[in-house]
Amino acid sequence: MSQSTNAHTHNFDSLTSHPIHPAAKKAITSLPDYAYLDATKLYHDSRSARLLLDSARASIAARLKVNPDEVSFIPSGNAGLDLVVSGLINATDNKKVIASSVEQKAILERIKNFDPYLVSVDSLARINQEEYLQKLEELKQGLAILQFSNHEVGTQQPIHPIYKKCQELNIPLFVDASMTAGLVNVGSDWDCLLLKPACWGAPIGLDILVVKRNTRFKSILLDDGRENHKFSSNIFIPQAVAIGASLESINLERSNTAKNLSTLITELRQLLSIDSRIKHLGDPVARLPHVLAFLIENVDGEFIALNLSKKGFAVSSGSSCTPDEIKPSHVLSAMGFSSQAHIRVSLSFDSTSKEIHEFVQALTQILKEL
Numbered sequence: 001m002s003q004s005t006n007a008h009t010h011n012f013d014s015l016t017s018h019p020i021h022p023a024a025k026k027a028i029t030s031l032p033d034y035a036y037l038d039a040t041k042l043y044h045d046s047r048s049a050r051l052l053l054d055s056a057r058a059s060i061a062a063r064l065k066v067n068p069d070e071v072s073f074i075p076s077g078n079a080g081l082d083l084v085v086s087g088l089i090n091a092t093d094n095k096k097v098i099a100s101s102v103e104q105k106a107i108l109e110r111i112k113n114f115d116p117y118l119v120s121v122d123s124l125a126r127i128n129q130e131e132y133l134q135k136l137e138e139l140k141q142g143l144a145i146l147q148f149s150n151h152e153v154g155t156q157q158p159i160h161p162i163y164k165k166c167q168e169l170n171i172p173l174f175v176d177a178s179m180t181a182g183l184v185n186v187g188s189d190w191d192c193l194l195l196k197p198a199c200w201g202a203p204i205g206l207d208i209l210v211v212k213r214n215t216r217f218k219s220i221l222l223d224d225g226r227e228n229h230k231f232s233s234n235i236f237i238p239q240a241v242a243i244g245a246s247l248e249s250i251n252l253e254r255s256n257t258a259k260n261l262s263t264l265i266t267e268l269r270q271l272l273s274i275d276s277r278i279k280h281l282g283d284p285v286a287r288l289p290h291v292l293a294f295l296i297e298n299v300d301g302e303f304i305a306l307n308l309s310k311k312g313f314a315v316s317s318g319s320s321c322t323p324d325e326i327k328p329s330h331v332l333s334a335m336g337f338s339s340q341a342h343i344r345v346s347l348s349f350d351s352t353s354k355e356i357h358e359f360v361q362a363l364t365q366i367l368k369e370l
Contacts, residue, residue, distance in 0.1 A: 015179055153344070192211050203238075261351065290348075
């Protein structure tokens with residue numbers, strides 16, 4: 001059973017609050033005392049701590065098939081995004097940006113001052129590929145941004161053709177893969193990649209940024225030689241070790257886990273389809289294996305989420321990065337839907353078929369009482 005850290009029994013909101021992965025927990029509890037020291041100092045235990053950090057970085061690099069010096073640990077959330085977006089844009093000559101209209105709100109906020117061109121999407125949240133490619137041709141130089149998969153409805157984007165065109169034009173492509181949860185092979189069709197380890201069960205607080213060696217990057221921070229020449233910060237080593245351990249474990253189990261979760265999502269989709277008021281959102285094929293989003297006709301998603309919470313199910317209504325906003329979802333608006341809030345289910349590695357059926361029973365009961 002997917003236990004939540006709060007009062008909820010069933011965590012169906014793993015993209016926001018994932019239960020800690022057993023490998024992460026084991027890694028943290030087995031660490032020596034020197035793992036909690038400052039790894040930038042010269043004394044013996046500090047150097048030992050640095051070896052732990054380097055080992056974690058090397059493990060992550062091996063899983064992602066990149067060089068260790070291309071991997072950075074950055075603060076999660078807005079602080080990290082500030083570093084990433086500013087570092088990429090500052091390195092461009094014309095400061096022009098192209099992105100999709102359904103990127104994370106936090107990313108859109110950080111590029112709005114650069115008059116970005118936002119590529120449209122269809123009703124499944126798929127980008128207009130021809131429009132994106134055409135705008136790249138017009139851009140000539142600058143920065144391209146594209147999410148690997150959508151954070152609200154799970155739709156995966158066509159990364160390869162966009163990256164191919166970016167390569168032809170020598171435009172760096174920043175791919176936001178923060179919601180893939182380690183369940184999807186992110187490949188190498190990008191120049192800069194963002195991952196959110198908390199989505200696969202690592203402790204909250206650090207994200208992973210991968211910047212390929214030949215990618216221009218101009219950090220807003222002064223380089224003091226500590227964190228990979230890009231981000232000057234002391235890294236909490238136990239957290240980095242937990243990230244490396246959990247990613248290694250998930251990588252070994254990824255194929256089976258993704259298949260199992262996809263089967264559960266398919267089962268949930270079929271059970272929900274019995275009610276004609278429910279409309280599924282996002283691409284049914286090119287999607288994250290553990291995510292399902294839906295609208296209920298003439299019913300507010302926030303109302304449903306609150307009542308599901310009372311019945312022991314944690315789900316999201318709207319974006320994972322702006323859960324407290326009452327404003328309409330910019331993703332659904334771009335897809336052509338009304339301002340009606342939706343429900344997003346995101347399963348974790350230990351979700352079960354029994355929970356799926358209990359969830360549907362709870363939702364059915366709520367709808368009957370309307």
